[in-house]
Amino acid sequence: MIMISSSNLSQGGTIICALVVHVIFNRTEPGNKTAWFFLLICLPFFLTFGFQSFHGSLFTNMLRIPLIFFGTLLSSVVIYRLSPLHPLYEYPGPVLLKISRFASFSILFTGKQHERYQQLHEKYGLYVRTGPNHLHIADAKVISSIMNSPRFLKSERYNAVKREANARGLLGIVDPKEHSRRRRLWDRGLNTSALKGYQPLLENRINQFIETLRRESATQDYIDLAKWITFFSLDFMGDLAWGGVFNSMEAENDVNGLLYLSQMVTEIHETAGTVSWTRLFYEHLPVSEKTVQQLSFAKRTVLDRIKRGCGETSDLFMYLLGEHDTTDEPLSLPTLVLETSFALIAGTDTSAMTLANACFYLLSYPETLSRLKAEIDAACTTTDFNPNILAGLPYLNAVLYETLRLQPVVPNGVQRVLLPGPVGRGEVVNNRYIPPRTNLQISTYCVQRDSANFSPCPDRFWPDRWLLNIRDSLNGQDRVEFRLNEEAFIPFSYGPTACAGKSLALMEMRVVLAAILYEFDLAFADEWDPAEWELNLEDFYTLRGGSLPVVLRPRKG
Numbered sequence: 245m246i247m248i249s250s251s252n253l254s255q256g257g258t259i260i261c262a263l264v265v266h267v268i269f270n271r272t273e274p275g276n277k278t279a280w281f282f283l284l285i286c287l288p289f290f291l292t293f294g295f296q297s298f299h300g301s302l303f304t305n306m307l308r309i310p311l312i313f314f315g316t317l318l319s320s321v322v323i324y325r326l327s328p329l330h331p332l333y334e335y336p337g338p339v340l341l342k343i344s345r346f347a348s349f350s351i352l353f354t355g356k357q358h359e360r361y362q363q364l365h366e367k368y369g370l371y372v373r374t375g376p377n378h379l380h381i382a383d384a385k386v387i388s389s390i391m392n393s394p395r396f397l398k399s400e401r402y403n404a405v406k407r408e409a410n411a412r413g414l415l416g417i418v419d420p421k422e423h424s425r426r427r428r429l430w431d432r433g434l435n436t437s438a439l440k441g442y443q444p445l446l447e448n449r450i451n452q453f454i455e456t457l458r459r460e461s462a463t464q465d466y467i468d469l470a471k472w473i474t475f476f477s478l479d480f481m482g483d484l485a486w487g488g489v490f491n492s493m494e495a496e497n498d499v500n501g502l503l504y505l506s507q508m509v510t511e512i513h514e515t516a517g518t519v520s521w522t523r524l525f526y527e528h529l530p531v532s533e534k535t536v537q538q539l540s541f542a543k544r545t546v547l548d549r550i551k552r553g554c555g556e557t558s559d560l561f562m563y564l565l566g567e568h569d570t571t572d573e574p575l576s577l578p579t580l581v582l583e584t585s586f587a588l589i590a591g592t593d594t595s596a597m598t599l600a601n602a603c604f605y606l607l608s609y610p611e612t613l614s615r616l617k618a619e620i621d622a623a624c625t626t627t628d629f630n631p632n633i634l635a636g637l638p639y640l641n642a643v644l645y646e647t648l649r650l651q652p653v654v655p656n657g658v659q660r661v662l663l664p665g666p667v668g669r670g671e672v673v674n675n676r677y678i679p680p681r682t683n684l685q686i687s688t689y690c691v692q693r694d695s696a697n698f699s700p701c702p703d704r705f706w707p708d709r710w711l712l713n714i715r716d717s718l719n720g721q722d723r724v725e726f727r728l729n730e731e732a733f734i735p736f737s738y739g740p741t742a743c744a745g746k747s748l749a750l751m752e753m754r755v756v757l758a759a760i761l762y763e764f765d766l767a768f769a770d771e772w773d774p775a776e777w778e779l780n781l782e783d784f785y786t787l788r789g790g791s792l793p794v795v796l797r798p799r800k801g
Protein backbone atom coordinates (compact mmCIF):
# COMPACT_ATOMS: atom_id res chain seq x y z
CA MET A 245 0.00 0.00 0.00
CA ILE A 246 1.37 3.39 -1.01
CA MET A 247 1.60 5.81 1.88
CA ILE A 248 1.19 9.49 1.00
CA SER A 249 2.66 11.71 3.66
CA SER A 250 1.05 15.04 4.45
CA SER A 251 4.29 16.69 3.30
CA ASN A 252 4.03 14.99 -0.12
CA LEU A 253 0.39 15.95 -0.33
CA SER A 254 1.05 19.64 0.32
CA GLN A 255 3.99 19.61 -2.09
CA GLY A 256 2.04 17.79 -4.82
CA GLY A 257 -1.01 20.02 -4.35
CA THR A 258 1.11 23.18 -4.65
CA ILE A 259 2.85 21.86 -7.77
CA ILE A 260 -0.47 20.99 -9.42
CA CYS A 261 -1.88 24.44 -8.60
CA ALA A 262 1.23 26.12 -10.06
CA LEU A 263 0.88 24.06 -13.26
CA VAL A 264 -2.78 25.01 -13.54
CA VAL A 265 -1.82 28.69 -13.21
CA HIS A 266 0.70 28.18 -16.00
CA VAL A 267 -2.03 26.69 -18.20
CA ILE A 268 -4.20 29.75 -17.49
CA PHE A 269 -1.37 32.18 -18.25
CA ASN A 270 -0.22 30.15 -21.21
CA ARG A 271 0.16 32.26 -24.34
CA THR A 272 -1.69 35.15 -22.75
CA GLU A 273 -0.64 37.71 -20.24
CA PRO A 274 -3.76 38.60 -18.30
CA GLY A 275 -4.43 42.30 -18.37
CA ASN A 276 -6.73 42.19 -15.44
CA LYS A 277 -5.74 43.05 -11.91
CA THR A 278 -8.23 40.64 -10.35
CA ALA A 279 -6.77 37.65 -12.22
CA TRP A 280 -3.25 38.65 -11.15
CA PHE A 281 -4.27 39.21 -7.59
CA PHE A 282 -6.18 35.97 -7.34
CA LEU A 283 -3.73 33.65 -9.10
CA LEU A 284 -0.42 35.05 -7.94
CA ILE A 285 -1.21 36.36 -4.48
CA CYS A 286 -4.40 34.83 -3.10
CA LEU A 287 -3.76 31.30 -4.37
CA PRO A 288 -0.26 30.87 -2.83
CA PHE A 289 -1.63 32.49 0.32
CA PHE A 290 -4.51 29.98 0.56
CA LEU A 291 -2.15 27.10 -0.19
CA THR A 292 0.21 28.22 2.58
CA PHE A 293 -2.57 28.36 5.14
CA GLY A 294 -4.66 25.51 3.69
CA PHE A 295 -1.81 23.00 3.91
CA GLN A 296 -0.93 24.27 7.35
CA SER A 297 -3.40 21.81 8.86
CA PHE A 298 -1.57 18.94 7.07
CA HIS A 299 2.01 19.60 7.73
CA GLY A 300 4.71 21.62 9.46
CA SER A 301 4.78 24.90 11.27
CA LEU A 302 3.24 28.07 9.87
CA PHE A 303 6.68 29.62 9.51
CA THR A 304 8.15 26.75 7.43
CA ASN A 305 5.02 26.65 5.29
CA MET A 306 5.26 30.40 4.65
CA LEU A 307 8.67 29.81 3.10
CA ARG A 308 8.18 26.36 1.58
CA ILE A 309 4.83 26.65 -0.19
CA PRO A 310 5.46 29.97 -2.03
CA LEU A 311 8.93 28.67 -2.96
CA ILE A 312 7.47 25.47 -4.43
CA PHE A 313 4.61 27.36 -6.06
CA PHE A 314 6.67 30.07 -7.76
CA GLY A 315 9.60 27.71 -8.44
CA THR A 316 7.29 25.28 -10.27
CA LEU A 317 5.46 28.04 -12.12
CA LEU A 318 8.70 29.68 -13.28
CA SER A 319 10.41 26.43 -14.31
CA SER A 320 7.37 25.17 -16.14
CA VAL A 321 6.97 28.48 -18.01
CA VAL A 322 10.66 28.60 -18.99
CA ILE A 323 10.82 24.93 -20.03
CA TYR A 324 7.64 25.17 -22.07
CA ARG A 325 8.63 28.38 -23.84
CA LEU A 326 11.93 26.85 -24.95
CA SER A 327 10.59 23.40 -25.70
CA PRO A 328 9.51 21.90 -29.06
CA LEU A 329 5.99 21.86 -27.61
CA HIS A 330 5.78 25.62 -28.01
CA PRO A 331 4.08 26.59 -31.31
CA LEU A 332 6.83 29.13 -32.11
CA TYR A 333 9.68 26.68 -31.41
CA GLU A 334 10.80 26.66 -35.07
CA TYR A 335 11.44 30.41 -35.10
CA PRO A 336 14.96 31.50 -34.11
CA GLY A 337 15.71 34.30 -31.66
CA PRO A 338 17.65 35.17 -28.51
CA VAL A 339 16.90 32.78 -25.64
CA LEU A 340 16.05 35.49 -23.13
CA LEU A 341 13.48 37.03 -25.46
CA LYS A 342 11.91 33.60 -26.08
CA ILE A 343 11.52 33.16 -22.33
CA SER A 344 10.06 36.54 -21.50
CA ARG A 345 8.88 39.63 -23.27
CA PHE A 346 10.26 41.45 -20.26
CA ALA A 347 13.73 40.98 -21.76
CA SER A 348 12.77 43.27 -24.64
CA PHE A 349 12.86 46.18 -22.20
CA SER A 350 16.64 45.94 -22.46
CA ILE A 351 16.18 46.82 -26.15
CA LEU A 352 13.40 49.37 -25.68
CA PHE A 353 15.21 51.48 -23.12
CA THR A 354 18.32 51.89 -25.27
CA GLY A 355 16.12 54.09 -27.47
CA LYS A 356 17.64 52.24 -30.43
CA GLN A 357 15.00 49.58 -30.98
CA HIS A 358 15.11 50.02 -34.76
CA GLU A 359 18.86 49.38 -34.93
CA ARG A 360 18.86 46.56 -32.38
CA TYR A 361 16.09 44.69 -34.17
CA GLN A 362 17.91 45.18 -37.45
CA GLN A 363 20.97 43.52 -35.89
CA LEU A 364 18.78 40.64 -34.72
CA HIS A 365 17.43 40.18 -38.25
CA GLU A 366 20.97 40.16 -39.62
CA LYS A 367 21.80 37.37 -37.20
CA TYR A 368 18.62 35.26 -37.25
CA GLY A 369 16.96 36.01 -40.61
CA LEU A 370 13.69 37.58 -41.72
CA TYR A 371 11.62 36.11 -38.88
CA VAL A 372 12.88 36.55 -35.33
CA ARG A 373 11.11 35.36 -32.20
CA THR A 374 11.23 38.41 -29.93
CA GLY A 375 8.97 37.18 -27.16
CA PRO A 376 7.26 34.01 -26.04
CA ASN A 377 4.46 34.79 -28.50
CA HIS A 378 6.02 37.52 -30.62
CA LEU A 379 7.52 37.48 -34.09
CA HIS A 380 9.47 40.40 -35.52
CA ILE A 381 9.26 40.27 -39.30
CA ALA A 382 11.42 41.85 -41.99
CA ASP A 383 9.86 40.04 -44.95
CA ALA A 384 8.19 42.43 -47.40
CA LYS A 385 6.38 39.53 -49.09
CA VAL A 386 3.94 39.17 -46.20
CA ILE A 387 2.99 42.84 -45.75
CA SER A 388 -0.11 42.67 -47.88
CA SER A 389 -1.33 39.27 -46.60
CA ILE A 390 -1.02 40.43 -43.00
CA MET A 391 -2.10 44.06 -43.20
CA ASN A 392 -5.07 43.44 -45.50
CA SER A 393 -6.37 40.38 -43.68
CA PRO A 394 -9.30 40.65 -41.25
CA ARG A 395 -7.72 37.79 -39.26
CA PHE A 396 -4.73 39.90 -38.21
CA LEU A 397 -6.18 42.42 -35.80
CA LYS A 398 -4.59 45.31 -33.95
CA SER A 399 -2.80 43.81 -30.98
CA GLU A 400 -3.15 44.61 -27.27
CA ARG A 401 -0.68 47.47 -27.79
CA TYR A 402 -3.57 49.55 -29.14
CA ASN A 403 -5.36 49.10 -25.89
CA ALA A 404 -2.28 49.72 -23.84
CA VAL A 405 -3.31 52.47 -21.46
CA LYS A 406 -6.68 53.07 -19.86
CA ARG A 407 -8.81 55.60 -21.73
CA GLU A 408 -11.83 57.62 -20.72
CA ALA A 409 -14.93 55.47 -20.22
CA ASN A 410 -16.52 54.29 -23.47
CA ALA A 411 -14.48 56.70 -25.59
CA ARG A 412 -12.23 55.21 -28.22
CA GLY A 413 -10.19 57.03 -30.82
CA LEU A 414 -9.60 55.71 -34.35
CA LEU A 415 -6.18 54.29 -33.51
CA GLY A 416 -7.56 52.31 -30.59
CA ILE A 417 -10.48 50.75 -32.48
CA VAL A 418 -9.76 47.07 -33.08
CA ASP A 419 -13.01 45.85 -34.66
CA PRO A 420 -12.58 46.29 -38.46
CA LYS A 421 -16.24 47.26 -39.06
CA GLU A 422 -16.27 49.89 -36.32
CA HIS A 423 -12.87 51.11 -37.50
CA SER A 424 -14.05 51.54 -41.07
CA ARG A 425 -17.13 53.50 -39.92
CA ARG A 426 -15.00 55.92 -37.89
CA ARG A 427 -12.35 56.04 -40.57
CA ARG A 428 -14.89 57.42 -43.08
CA LEU A 429 -15.19 60.50 -40.89
CA TRP A 430 -11.44 61.01 -40.89
CA ASP A 431 -11.15 60.36 -44.62
CA ARG A 432 -13.68 63.08 -45.34
CA GLY A 433 -11.58 65.51 -43.33
CA LEU A 434 -8.34 64.48 -45.00
CA ASN A 435 -9.28 63.97 -48.65
CA THR A 436 -8.13 66.17 -51.53
CA SER A 437 -11.04 68.58 -51.42
CA ALA A 438 -10.79 69.02 -47.63
CA LEU A 439 -7.05 69.68 -47.94
CA LYS A 440 -7.73 72.49 -50.41
CA GLY A 441 -9.78 74.17 -47.69
CA TYR A 442 -6.83 74.05 -45.27
CA GLN A 443 -4.45 75.89 -47.59
CA PRO A 444 -5.15 79.40 -46.18
CA LEU A 445 -4.24 78.15 -42.68
CA LEU A 446 -1.08 76.56 -44.04
CA GLU A 447 -0.15 79.73 -45.92
CA ASN A 448 -0.55 81.89 -42.81
CA ARG A 449 1.58 79.60 -40.72
CA ILE A 450 4.25 79.30 -43.42
CA ASN A 451 4.56 83.09 -43.59
CA GLN A 452 4.85 83.23 -39.81
CA PHE A 453 7.44 80.42 -39.90
CA ILE A 454 9.63 82.20 -42.45
CA GLU A 455 9.36 85.47 -40.52
CA THR A 456 10.32 83.66 -37.32
CA LEU A 457 13.35 82.02 -38.96
CA ARG A 458 14.43 85.40 -40.37
CA ARG A 459 14.11 87.03 -36.97
CA GLU A 460 15.91 84.25 -35.12
CA SER A 461 18.74 83.87 -37.63
CA ALA A 462 19.32 87.64 -37.68
CA THR A 463 20.17 87.67 -33.99
CA GLN A 464 21.88 84.30 -33.54
CA ASP A 465 24.84 82.56 -35.16
CA TYR A 466 22.76 79.44 -35.59
CA ILE A 467 19.30 78.18 -34.74
CA ASP A 468 17.86 74.81 -33.80
CA LEU A 469 15.97 74.13 -37.01
CA ALA A 470 14.38 70.94 -35.66
CA LYS A 471 12.82 72.90 -32.77
CA TRP A 472 11.31 75.58 -35.03
CA ILE A 473 9.94 73.02 -37.45
CA THR A 474 8.26 71.24 -34.53
CA PHE A 475 6.74 74.51 -33.29
CA PHE A 476 5.48 75.23 -36.80
CA SER A 477 3.96 71.77 -37.05
CA LEU A 478 2.29 72.05 -33.63
CA ASP A 479 0.79 75.46 -34.45
CA PHE A 480 -0.51 74.23 -37.80
CA MET A 481 -2.01 71.04 -36.37
CA GLY A 482 -3.49 73.15 -33.53
CA ASP A 483 -5.21 75.26 -36.21
CA LEU A 484 -6.63 72.16 -37.88
CA ALA A 485 -7.59 70.12 -34.85
CA TRP A 486 -8.43 72.62 -32.13
CA GLY A 487 -9.35 75.84 -33.91
CA GLY A 488 -5.97 77.56 -33.49
CA VAL A 489 -5.10 77.29 -29.82
CA PHE A 490 -1.34 77.24 -30.10
CA ASN A 491 1.12 79.98 -30.82
CA SER A 492 4.36 78.28 -29.98
CA MET A 493 6.31 80.01 -32.77
CA GLU A 494 5.38 83.37 -31.29
CA ALA A 495 5.90 82.26 -27.69
CA GLU A 496 9.11 80.40 -28.64
CA ASN A 497 7.94 77.69 -26.34
CA ASP A 498 5.81 74.58 -25.98
CA VAL A 499 3.44 76.70 -23.84
CA ASN A 500 0.88 74.07 -22.91
CA GLY A 501 3.51 71.37 -22.48
CA LEU A 502 1.75 69.33 -25.14
CA LEU A 503 4.89 68.20 -26.94
CA TYR A 504 6.44 67.02 -23.71
CA LEU A 505 3.27 65.25 -22.67
CA SER A 506 2.74 63.58 -26.02
CA GLN A 507 6.29 62.20 -25.83
CA MET A 508 5.67 60.88 -22.33
CA VAL A 509 2.38 59.30 -23.31
CA THR A 510 3.93 57.71 -26.41
CA GLU A 511 6.74 56.35 -24.26
CA ILE A 512 4.28 54.85 -21.80
CA HIS A 513 2.22 53.36 -24.61
CA GLU A 514 5.32 51.81 -26.09
CA THR A 515 6.38 50.36 -22.74
CA ALA A 516 2.88 49.04 -22.03
CA GLY A 517 2.65 47.82 -25.62
CA THR A 518 5.93 45.93 -25.26
CA VAL A 519 4.96 44.09 -22.08
CA SER A 520 1.21 44.40 -21.94
CA TRP A 521 0.64 43.53 -18.28
CA THR A 522 2.83 46.45 -17.14
CA ARG A 523 -0.06 48.73 -18.08
CA LEU A 524 -1.68 47.72 -14.80
CA PHE A 525 0.79 49.99 -13.05
CA TYR A 526 0.93 53.02 -15.35
CA GLU A 527 -2.20 54.69 -14.14
CA HIS A 528 -0.39 55.24 -10.83
CA LEU A 529 2.48 57.19 -12.42
CA PRO A 530 2.63 60.99 -11.99
CA VAL A 531 2.36 61.45 -15.76
CA SER A 532 -1.07 59.91 -15.56
CA GLU A 533 -2.10 62.92 -13.46
CA LYS A 534 -0.69 65.22 -16.15
CA THR A 535 -2.67 63.35 -18.79
CA VAL A 536 -5.82 64.00 -16.81
CA GLN A 537 -4.98 67.74 -16.61
CA GLN A 538 -4.25 67.73 -20.33
CA LEU A 539 -7.55 66.02 -21.02
CA SER A 540 -9.43 68.72 -19.15
CA PHE A 541 -7.52 71.38 -21.12
CA ALA A 542 -8.46 69.51 -24.30
CA LYS A 543 -12.08 69.34 -23.20
CA ARG A 544 -12.22 73.10 -22.55
CA THR A 545 -10.61 73.79 -25.93
CA VAL A 546 -13.02 71.52 -27.74
CA LEU A 547 -16.06 73.05 -26.03
CA ASP A 548 -14.76 76.50 -26.86
CA ARG A 549 -14.28 75.55 -30.51
CA ILE A 550 -17.81 74.08 -30.67
CA LYS A 551 -19.22 77.32 -29.25
CA ARG A 552 -17.33 79.46 -31.76
CA GLY A 553 -18.45 77.27 -34.66
CA CYS A 554 -16.54 76.97 -37.90
CA GLY A 555 -15.44 80.34 -39.19
CA GLU A 556 -14.72 81.12 -42.81
CA THR A 557 -11.75 78.80 -43.05
CA SER A 558 -12.38 75.10 -42.81
CA ASP A 559 -10.48 72.85 -40.45
CA LEU A 560 -10.26 69.17 -39.56
CA PHE A 561 -12.33 69.72 -36.42
CA MET A 562 -15.27 70.69 -38.56
CA TYR A 563 -15.26 67.26 -40.22
CA LEU A 564 -14.75 65.33 -36.99
CA LEU A 565 -17.59 67.23 -35.36
CA GLY A 566 -19.80 66.75 -38.43
CA GLU A 567 -20.34 70.50 -38.93
CA HIS A 568 -20.08 70.00 -42.70
CA ASP A 569 -22.65 67.22 -42.82
CA THR A 570 -25.38 66.41 -40.35
CA THR A 571 -26.16 62.92 -41.68
CA ASP A 572 -23.56 61.14 -39.53
CA GLU A 573 -24.20 60.35 -35.91
CA PRO A 574 -22.11 62.94 -34.02
CA LEU A 575 -19.19 61.79 -31.87
CA SER A 576 -19.67 62.05 -28.13
CA LEU A 577 -17.71 64.79 -26.39
CA PRO A 578 -15.11 62.41 -24.83
CA THR A 579 -14.60 60.76 -28.23
CA LEU A 580 -14.23 64.12 -29.94
CA VAL A 581 -11.66 65.15 -27.34
CA LEU A 582 -9.74 61.93 -27.92
CA GLU A 583 -9.86 62.15 -31.71
CA THR A 584 -8.79 65.78 -31.90
CA SER A 585 -6.00 65.21 -29.35
CA PHE A 586 -4.87 62.23 -31.41
CA ALA A 587 -4.87 64.34 -34.59
CA LEU A 588 -2.49 66.73 -32.85
CA ILE A 589 -0.16 64.00 -31.66
CA ALA A 590 -0.32 62.00 -34.90
CA GLY A 591 0.25 65.03 -37.07
CA THR A 592 2.86 67.06 -35.19
CA ASP A 593 5.94 65.00 -34.39
CA THR A 594 5.64 62.74 -37.42
CA SER A 595 5.82 65.48 -40.06
CA ALA A 596 8.26 67.56 -38.02
CA MET A 597 10.64 64.63 -37.53
CA THR A 598 10.56 63.76 -41.23
CA LEU A 599 11.25 67.36 -42.19
CA ALA A 600 14.15 67.60 -39.73
CA ASN A 601 15.58 64.36 -41.13
CA ALA A 602 15.18 65.66 -44.69
CA CYS A 603 17.06 68.86 -43.78
CA PHE A 604 19.77 66.79 -42.11
CA TYR A 605 20.25 64.62 -45.21
CA LEU A 606 20.16 67.60 -47.58
CA LEU A 607 22.87 69.37 -45.61
CA SER A 608 24.91 66.17 -45.51
CA TYR A 609 24.69 65.84 -49.32
CA PRO A 610 25.31 69.34 -50.75
CA GLU A 611 24.89 68.19 -54.36
CA THR A 612 21.40 66.91 -53.57
CA LEU A 613 20.63 70.19 -51.82
CA SER A 614 21.69 72.22 -54.88
CA ARG A 615 19.59 70.07 -57.21
CA LEU A 616 16.53 70.45 -55.03
CA LYS A 617 17.03 74.20 -54.69
CA ALA A 618 17.25 74.53 -58.46
CA GLU A 619 14.02 72.58 -58.89
CA ILE A 620 12.22 74.70 -56.29
CA ASP A 621 13.59 78.00 -57.64
CA ALA A 622 12.31 77.11 -61.08
CA ALA A 623 8.86 76.17 -59.80
CA CYS A 624 8.26 78.97 -57.25
CA THR A 625 8.51 82.35 -58.89
CA THR A 626 6.98 84.20 -55.97
CA THR A 627 6.81 83.35 -52.29
CA ASP A 628 3.57 81.56 -53.01
CA PHE A 629 4.36 77.90 -52.37
CA ASN A 630 1.52 76.38 -54.30
CA PRO A 631 0.91 72.84 -52.97
CA ASN A 632 -0.41 71.65 -56.34
CA ILE A 633 2.70 72.76 -58.19
CA LEU A 634 4.98 71.34 -55.48
CA ALA A 635 3.17 67.98 -55.61
CA GLY A 636 4.41 67.63 -59.20
CA LEU A 637 8.12 68.23 -58.47
CA PRO A 638 9.86 64.88 -58.94
CA TYR A 639 13.04 65.62 -57.02
CA LEU A 640 11.22 67.16 -54.05
CA ASN A 641 9.06 64.05 -53.79
CA ALA A 642 12.10 61.82 -54.22
CA VAL A 643 13.88 63.59 -51.33
CA LEU A 644 10.87 63.15 -49.03
CA TYR A 645 10.36 59.50 -50.00
CA GLU A 646 14.04 58.73 -49.52
CA THR A 647 13.94 60.39 -46.08
CA LEU A 648 10.85 58.37 -45.12
CA ARG A 649 12.54 55.22 -46.42
CA LEU A 650 15.70 55.67 -44.36
CA GLN A 651 14.09 57.16 -41.27
CA PRO A 652 10.44 56.07 -41.05
CA VAL A 653 8.88 57.81 -38.06
CA VAL A 654 7.26 54.60 -36.82
CA PRO A 655 10.42 52.53 -37.34
CA ASN A 656 9.34 49.32 -35.69
CA GLY A 657 6.09 49.26 -37.61
CA VAL A 658 2.67 48.27 -36.42
CA GLN A 659 1.68 45.26 -34.35
CA ARG A 660 -0.94 42.70 -35.21
CA VAL A 661 -2.24 39.58 -33.51
CA LEU A 662 -3.57 36.54 -35.37
CA LEU A 663 -7.12 35.54 -34.44
CA PRO A 664 -7.60 31.77 -34.09
CA GLY A 665 -9.28 30.32 -37.18
CA PRO A 666 -11.70 27.34 -37.31
CA VAL A 667 -10.63 24.70 -34.77
CA GLY A 668 -8.02 27.11 -33.48
CA ARG A 669 -6.01 27.05 -36.71
CA GLY A 670 -3.27 29.56 -37.53
CA GLU A 671 -2.42 30.99 -40.94
CA VAL A 672 0.23 30.32 -43.57
CA VAL A 673 1.96 33.40 -44.97
CA ASN A 674 4.76 33.11 -47.51
CA ASN A 675 5.02 29.38 -46.76
CA ARG A 676 5.36 29.89 -43.03
CA TYR A 677 2.89 28.77 -40.46
CA ILE A 678 1.87 31.45 -37.97
CA PRO A 679 0.20 29.93 -34.90
CA PRO A 680 -2.98 31.59 -33.62
CA ARG A 681 -2.63 34.37 -31.03
CA THR A 682 0.88 35.19 -32.21
CA ASN A 683 1.81 38.87 -32.06
CA LEU A 684 3.47 40.10 -35.21
CA GLN A 685 5.45 43.22 -35.84
CA ILE A 686 6.52 44.09 -39.37
CA SER A 687 9.59 46.28 -39.07
CA THR A 688 9.36 49.23 -41.43
CA TYR A 689 12.96 50.20 -40.74
CA CYS A 690 14.34 46.74 -41.58
CA VAL A 691 12.14 46.16 -44.64
CA GLN A 692 13.00 49.57 -46.07
CA ARG A 693 16.74 49.11 -45.59
CA ASP A 694 16.88 45.58 -46.96
CA SER A 695 18.89 45.28 -50.20
CA ALA A 696 16.31 42.73 -51.38
CA ASN A 697 13.89 45.66 -51.64
CA PHE A 698 16.04 48.72 -52.27
CA SER A 699 19.28 48.35 -54.12
CA PRO A 700 22.01 49.49 -54.70
CA CYS A 701 23.19 51.13 -51.44
CA PRO A 702 20.11 50.53 -49.25
CA ASP A 703 21.62 52.46 -46.33
CA ARG A 704 22.57 55.50 -48.38
CA PHE A 705 20.49 58.64 -48.91
CA TRP A 706 20.03 58.52 -52.67
CA PRO A 707 16.80 60.23 -53.82
CA ASP A 708 17.55 59.33 -57.46
CA ARG A 709 16.35 55.80 -56.84
CA TRP A 710 12.80 57.23 -56.89
CA LEU A 711 13.20 58.85 -60.31
CA LEU A 712 11.84 56.85 -63.21
CA ASN A 713 14.55 57.80 -65.70
CA ILE A 714 17.30 56.67 -63.30
CA ARG A 715 15.48 53.40 -62.72
CA ASP A 716 15.23 52.74 -66.44
CA SER A 717 18.82 53.70 -67.21
CA LEU A 718 20.27 51.63 -64.34
CA ASN A 719 18.12 48.62 -65.05
CA GLY A 720 19.74 48.25 -68.46
CA GLN A 721 23.31 48.32 -67.14
CA ASP A 722 25.41 45.26 -66.50
CA ARG A 723 26.31 44.40 -62.94
CA VAL A 724 23.98 46.98 -61.39
CA GLU A 725 21.00 45.23 -60.00
CA PHE A 726 18.48 47.97 -59.39
CA ARG A 727 15.64 47.22 -57.00
CA LEU A 728 12.84 49.43 -55.79
CA ASN A 729 10.07 47.41 -54.28
CA GLU A 730 7.19 49.82 -53.72
CA GLU A 731 5.32 47.15 -51.70
CA ALA A 732 8.15 47.41 -49.20
CA PHE A 733 7.78 51.19 -48.81
CA ILE A 734 5.49 51.44 -45.80
CA PRO A 735 6.33 54.57 -43.75
CA PHE A 736 2.60 55.35 -43.57
CA SER A 737 1.80 51.70 -42.79
CA TYR A 738 -0.39 49.65 -45.15
CA GLY A 739 -3.98 48.56 -45.73
CA PRO A 740 -7.22 49.80 -44.17
CA THR A 741 -5.49 51.19 -41.08
CA ALA A 742 -2.70 53.01 -42.91
CA CYS A 743 -2.11 56.64 -42.03
CA ALA A 744 -5.20 58.74 -42.63
CA GLY A 745 -3.10 61.91 -42.83
CA LYS A 746 -0.65 60.86 -45.54
CA SER A 747 -1.79 63.45 -48.13
CA LEU A 748 -1.92 66.21 -45.51
CA ALA A 749 1.56 65.30 -44.27
CA LEU A 750 3.02 65.25 -47.78
CA MET A 751 1.38 68.58 -48.65
CA GLU A 752 2.68 70.20 -45.45
CA MET A 753 6.19 68.75 -45.81
CA ARG A 754 6.55 69.82 -49.46
CA VAL A 755 5.49 73.37 -48.63
CA VAL A 756 7.77 73.67 -45.57
CA LEU A 757 10.81 72.26 -47.33
CA ALA A 758 10.24 74.41 -50.41
CA ALA A 759 9.79 77.53 -48.25
CA ILE A 760 12.99 76.91 -46.26
CA LEU A 761 15.11 76.24 -49.36
CA TYR A 762 13.59 79.08 -51.37
CA GLU A 763 14.14 81.61 -48.61
CA PHE A 764 17.45 80.57 -47.05
CA ASP A 765 20.92 79.24 -47.65
CA LEU A 766 21.70 76.65 -45.01
CA ALA A 767 24.73 74.98 -43.46
CA PHE A 768 25.40 72.97 -40.31
CA ALA A 769 26.65 75.13 -37.43
CA ASP A 770 30.46 75.10 -37.42
CA GLU A 771 31.04 73.77 -33.95
CA TRP A 772 28.46 71.00 -34.28
CA ASP A 773 29.32 67.44 -35.25
CA PRO A 774 26.63 66.16 -37.69
CA ALA A 775 27.29 62.59 -36.47
CA GLU A 776 25.34 63.61 -33.36
CA TRP A 777 22.09 63.76 -35.28
CA GLU A 778 21.80 60.03 -35.99
CA LEU A 779 23.26 59.18 -32.58
CA ASN A 780 20.47 61.16 -30.93
CA LEU A 781 17.64 59.56 -32.89
CA GLU A 782 15.53 57.45 -30.55
CA ASP A 783 12.75 55.02 -31.30
CA PHE A 784 9.97 54.92 -28.73
CA TYR A 785 7.24 53.80 -31.16
CA THR A 786 7.71 57.11 -32.95
CA LEU A 787 11.11 58.43 -33.84
CA ARG A 788 12.47 61.44 -31.99
CA GLY A 789 15.57 63.47 -32.39
CA GLY A 790 17.80 66.02 -30.73
CA SER A 791 18.58 69.51 -31.91
CA LEU A 792 19.69 70.42 -35.42
CA PRO A 793 21.92 73.51 -35.19
CA VAL A 794 21.88 75.24 -38.57
CA VAL A 795 23.20 78.55 -39.87
CA LEU A 796 20.55 80.30 -41.98
CA ARG A 797 21.22 83.17 -44.40
CA PRO A 798 18.28 84.81 -46.21
CA ARG A 799 18.70 84.41 -49.96
CA LYS A 800 16.42 87.14 -51.24
CA GLY A 801 15.34 90.59 -50.11
Ligand code: HEM
Binds near residue numbers: 587
Ligand atom coordinates in the same frame (compact mmCIF):
# COMPACT_ATOMS: atom_id res chain seq x y z
C1 HEM B 1 5.36 62.11 -42.09
C2 HEM B 1 4.19 62.12 -41.49
C3 HEM B 1 3.43 60.91 -41.02
C4 HEM B 1 3.80 59.60 -40.98
C5 HEM B 1 5.12 58.99 -41.44
C6 HEM B 1 2.69 58.86 -40.42
C7 HEM B 1 2.69 57.49 -40.21
C8 HEM B 1 1.63 56.79 -39.67
C9 HEM B 1 1.64 55.39 -39.38
C10 HEM B 1 2.83 54.46 -39.56
C11 HEM B 1 0.42 55.07 -38.88
C12 HEM B 1 -0.04 53.69 -38.40
C13 HEM B 1 0.13 53.64 -36.90
C14 HEM B 1 -0.33 52.34 -36.29
O1 HEM B 1 -1.23 51.67 -36.82
O2 HEM B 1 0.23 51.98 -35.24
C15 HEM B 1 -0.38 56.26 -38.87
C16 HEM B 1 -1.69 56.32 -38.45
C17 HEM B 1 -2.43 57.47 -38.47
N1 HEM B 1 -2.02 58.73 -38.83
FE1 HEM B 1 -0.22 59.22 -39.57
N2 HEM B 1 1.68 59.74 -40.14
C18 HEM B 1 2.08 60.99 -40.50
C19 HEM B 1 1.36 62.17 -40.39
C20 HEM B 1 0.03 62.24 -40.05
C21 HEM B 1 -0.76 63.44 -40.06
C22 HEM B 1 -0.28 64.84 -40.48
C23 HEM B 1 -2.01 63.11 -39.64
C24 HEM B 1 -3.14 64.09 -39.51
C25 HEM B 1 -3.96 64.14 -38.57
C26 HEM B 1 -2.01 61.67 -39.37
C27 HEM B 1 -3.09 60.95 -38.94
C28 HEM B 1 -3.08 59.58 -38.70
C29 HEM B 1 -4.24 58.84 -38.27
C30 HEM B 1 -5.63 59.42 -38.02
C31 HEM B 1 -3.83 57.51 -38.11
C32 HEM B 1 -4.68 56.31 -37.66
C33 HEM B 1 -5.16 55.58 -38.89
C34 HEM B 1 -6.06 54.40 -38.57
O3 HEM B 1 -5.91 53.75 -37.53
O4 HEM B 1 -6.95 54.14 -39.41
N3 HEM B 1 -0.75 61.19 -39.63
N4 HEM B 1 0.39 57.31 -39.35
